[in-house]
Amino acid sequence: QVQLQPSGPGLVRPSQALSLTCAISGDSVSSDSAAWNWIRQSPSRGLEWLGRTFYRSKWFSDYAPSLKSRITINPDTSKNQFSLHLNSVTPDDTAVYYCVREGTGSKGYYGMDVWGQGTTVTVSS
């Protein structure tokens, strides 16, 4: 059974960087049939896809254009996890952050089938 466990600070100061990690159990971050996403949810923005990373002979990352200058999503194969790094945060980045597995690859597409528990991040001084 695949499980995702996010971790990271719950409070970040404005203009600082937000960093979260998502530990994977039951699957591999290097899987050729999965992509690893970050999605956030807030009352003002609803559900918002931030980006993803995946391995297909080499590593790829895709990001929401609105965040492209501030966001990095990286895999960590030694710890079987992936991370989210968001620079220059503002109170508008306050949200519940989810890490999500997307089943996709040469064998087909299976949707965003595994979600980690949400982790609340508040941006405030």
Add this chain to the structure above:
Amino acid sequence: DIQMTQSPSSLSASVGDKVTVTCRASQDISHYLAWFQQKPGEAPKSLVYAASTLQSGAPSRFSGGGSGTDFTLTITNLQPEDSATYYCQQYTRYPYTFGQGTKLEI
């Protein structure tokens, strides 16, 4: 970005009823549409992908349909545990985008 618009924003129904939630995309997304169920305090849960494919483990009373720009999620024989907010999501083009949600009260 592709805009996803759901209707209604909320609805109330009774146990045993059949309800349909509609999702409209601002442009043709073929069949690249997913549905999720979210209960308060929980992460969303996948119900349907590829517009009409039921996710493994999802109850068979849920069904999806449509293609192009207009899609539906139908729930038959409503159960008390179906009380939740339902979201559609397109994944044909970045950024993936979600509808604003439909809150179902049983």
